[in-house]
Amino acid sequence: MDARIALQPAYVLHRTPFQNTSFIVDFFTVDYGRVRAVAKGARGAKSRSRSILQPFQPLLISLSGRSDLKTLTGVEPMHEALRLEATRLFSGLYVNELLARLLQDHEEHRALVRFLSGHAGIVAGHLAHRLGTQAFRAKSFIRTWVWTKS
Numbered sequence: 001m002d003a004r005i006a007l008q009p010a011y012v013l014h015r016t017p018f019q020n021t022s023f024i025v026d027f028f029t030v031d032y033g034r035v036r037a038v039a040k041g042a043r044g045a046k047s048r049s050r051s052i053l054q055p056f057q058p059l060l061i062s063l064s065g066r067s068d069l070k071t072l073t074g075v076e077p078m079h080e081a082l083r084l085e086a087t088r089l090f091s092g093l094y095v096n097e098l099l100a101r102l103l104q105d106h107e108e109h110r111a112l113v114r115f116l117s118g119h120a121g122i123v124a125g126h127l128a129h130r131l132g133t134q135a136f137r138a139k140s141f142i143r144t145w146v147w148t149k150s
Helices: 086-102 110-124 131-149
Strands: 004-018 022-029 033-039 059-064 069-077
Touching: 004 033, 004 069, 004 086, 022 059, 033 059
Parallel strands: 033 069
Antiparallel strands: 004 022, 004 059, 022 033, 059 069
């Protein structure tokens, strides 16, 4: 994997507090699949990236580093975050959890990115799909995809 990645479209799958002022963030990117990075200083009171590093926020991220754990060097929102409530929020968190647990690091997943772009719209209510079927579709798609990769 490249030592530097610039302005890669990404979504936050999961973030975990790290040391006093940082997060370890799992990103799902278009070209590199799941990438884990340290967002230094992101938990600080004056940090701009703290509010940006949220699930369902389309981002452009820049990373550097040679190991599996990269350093987040830049982050900016692509557009407004999706506002999710009630059942839609739980459905979105469920899909994020599936991705965080099932995807291998640093593997390109263009078909999955296209699917999730549609799923984000479904979850946010922009597309007229039923909530009961979207979690099933996501689970069956990911299960099929994982079986074909192994």
